[in-house]
Amino acid sequence: MSLLEVKQLDKRFGLHHALSQISLSIEAGKVLGLVGENGAGKSTFIKIITGVYAPDGGSIYWNGQLETITSPRDAHRLGIHVLHQDRHLIPAFSGYENLYLGTDIPQVKFGLRIRWHEMKRRAEALKKELGMELDLDKTAEEMSPPERTLLELMRVMMQDCKLLILDEPTASLTDQETEILFRLIQQLTAQGTAILYVSHRMEEIFKLSDHIAVFRNGKNAGTLQREEANLNKVISMMTDTDYQAAATHERQDASMNPVLLSVNQLSTVDGRVKPSSLQVHAGEVVGIFGLAGAGRTELLEAIYGTRSIQEGEVVISGKSHRRMSPQKALEAGMVFIPEDRRSEGLVMGMTIRENMTLPRLQHFSSGLYVKQRKEKHAVRQWMENMNVKAVGSEQTVSELSGGNQQKVVFAKALMHEPILFLCDEATQAVDVMTREEIHRLLREQANQNRGVLYVTSDIHEILDVCDRIYVLREGSIVSEIAGGEATSEQLLQICYNR
Numbered sequence: 176m177s178l179l180e181v182k183q184l185d186k187r188f189g190l191h192h193a194l195s196q197i198s199l200s201i202e203a204g205k206v207l208g209l210v211g212e213n214g215a216g217k218s219t220f221i222k223i224i225t226g227v228y229a230p231d232g233g234s235i236y237w238n239g240q241l242e243t244i245t246s247p248r249d250a251h252r253l254g255i256h257v258l259h260q261d262r263h264l265i266p267a268f269s270g271y272e273n274l275y276l277g278t279d280i281p282q283v284k285f286g287l288r289i290r291w292h293e294m295k296r297r298a299e300a301l302k303k304e305l306g307m308e309l310d311l312d313k314t315a316e317e318m319s320p321p322e323r324t325l326l327e328l329m330r331v332m333m334q335d336c337k338l339l340i341l342d343e344p345t346a347s348l349t350d351q352e353t354e355i356l357f358r359l360i361q362q363l364t365a366q367g368t369a370i371l372y373v374s375h376r377m378e379e380i381f382k383l384s385d386h387i388a389v390f391r392n393g394k395n396a397g398t399l400q401r402e403e404a405n406l407n408k409v410i411s412m413m414t415d416t417d418y419q420a421a422a423t424h425e426r427q428d429a430s431m432n433p434v435l436l437s438v439n440q441l442s443t444v445d446g447r448v449k450p451s452s453l454q455v456h457a458g459e460v461v462g463i464f465g466l467a468g469a470g471r472t473e474l475l476e477a478i479y480g481t482r483s484i485q486e487g488e489v490v491i492s493g494k495s496h497r498r499m500s501p502q503k504a505l506e507a508g509m510v511f512i513p514e515d516r517r518s519e520g521l522v523m524g525m526t527i528r529e530n531m532t533l534p535r536l537q538h539f540s541s542g543l544y545v546k547q548r549k550e551k552h553a554v555r556q557w558m559e560n561m562n563v564k565a566v567g568s569e570q571t572v573s574e575l576s577g578g579n580q581q582k583v584v585f586a587k588a589l590m591h592e593p594i595l596f597l598c599d600e601a602t603q604a605v606d607v608m609t610r611e612e613i614h615r616l617l618r619e620q621a622n623q624n625r626g627v628l629y630v631t632s633d634i635h636e637i638l639d640v641c642d643r644i645y646v647l648r649e650g651s652i653v654s655e656i657a658g659g660e661a662t663s664e665q666l667l668q669i670c671y672n673r
């Protein structure tokens with residue numbers, strides 16, 4: 176008998192059919208991989224089985240019994256837990272406090288006082304069992320995104336979990352943290368927990384899944400056994416085309432080209448970035464790789480001027496900036512595609528058009544008037560280029576799927592016609608085709624003598640797309656390697672200082 180079985184689930188948003196006639200089942204102790212293009216309906220499906228959305232039709236069976244899941248509380252009661260792309264933590268609470276949010280907190284008699292000692296003991300025991308390194312005294316806002324993911328996972332493991340839903344869990348994890356996660360998944364399945372694993376990273380889907388369900392435009396295009404699945408087959412099912420993976424990636428030796436960006440002995444007040452120097456030439460895609468906490472995001476923020484600088488300078492096209500700011504960066508032709516697009520990249524309550532053109536209204540104005548036709552045309556063009564799936568340019572960004580939001584962030588950056596791109600996990604949560612498209616677009620930008628500084632925690636991605644790679648360790652650049660010559664072992668060795 177299946178642990179969870181859904182039959183003919185339907186969900187509409189207005190006239191849009193987000194899910195139609197979805198049927199599938201999940202077995203105890205097994206991993207079901209769920210894949211589909213951005214906007215295919217994966218998150219909507221998760222939200223229905225976790226009680227966030229009510230379906231418009233269909234039925235849900237839990238251990239063979241018909242169930243109505245009307246709230247997340249109902250889902251928790253059954254033992255369904257989810258680890259979301261958007262983490263549900265209270266920023267000002269410590270790791271320990273967040274661990275016990277919404278769970279049974281150990282209390283002294285009559286529930287009058289929380290037993291901190293007992294809380295900490297339980298958490299430390301779990302950490303040891305899982306082989307995790309995580310400082311739980313830090314508040315959630317002090318933690319890096321990967322640390323927050325591990326914290327959420329610990330929270331789930333402290334509850335009685337029958338079905339764990341992982342939605343893009345490795346998006347900002349390094350290989351080492353991903354290994355921890357995979358170990359945890361093995362432990363959980365061995366104990367009989369079922370896993371629904373949603374990801375755009377196909378190698379993970381193939382590595383972990385017993386079965387793979389493929390969503391296409393809100394429908395279940397089929398479920399494959401692991402043994403019968405391969406990349407071309409799965410992507411062909413996702414897109415209803417005959418897909419063949421791209422063979423090799425282009426690479427450039429641009430070392431003789433003019434330097435577009437020169438970072439000289441830059442360090443931050445908080446010490447997260449120690450005096451660091453790097454260069455990006457016109458025509459180059461330059462990667463920065465490091466383990467979580469090495470200072471990758473912090474270095475980009477320092478260059479962009481959103482983190483306080485202690486010393487050093489940023490030179491763009493020969494002009495030195497000792498006090499960089501996002502405004503100055505934009506004026507100098509440098510854009511930043513941030514990792515946390517929800518809080519930094521987009522205004523969720525605004526439309527796609529407003530998000531894309533707001534910083535460039537001058538470009539679309541004459542006097543006091545906005546040239547609406549020109550503006551709409553440009554937005555439509557970029558939405559088409561980036562294959563943004565939406566009802567239209569007037570749709571509110573919060574209504575888009577995660578991957579489509581990322582495409583809007585990208586389109587917005589491209590609209591500035593920058594000469595330099597700072598990308599922090601730019602392909603996080605986007606589907607395989609969009610990921611290839613983003614790589615292609617960045618290479619195209621480089622071929623037009625622009626420069627790209629590319630941060631990703633995905634070691635394969637950095638090796639695939641970058642001409643040159645800087646390795647960061649504990650806030651310092653410790654090595655520089657030519658992209659074509661580097662191997663993952665070599666990069667990791669440098670990161671771990673072995």
Ligand SMILES: Nc1ncnc2c1ncn2[C@@H]1O[C@H](COP(=O)(O)OP(=O)(O)OP(=O)(O)O)[C@@H](O)[C@H]1O
Binds near residue numbers: 213574
């Ligand atoms: N609250 C909402 N209002 C209107 N439309 C919505 C809402 N939530 C989702 N949608 C639409 O439903 C469709 C399915 O979205 P969903 O988020 O489930 O896709 P997804 O497969 O999870 O995509 P991604 O891989 O990008 O996360 C999309 O077209 C999306 O725009």
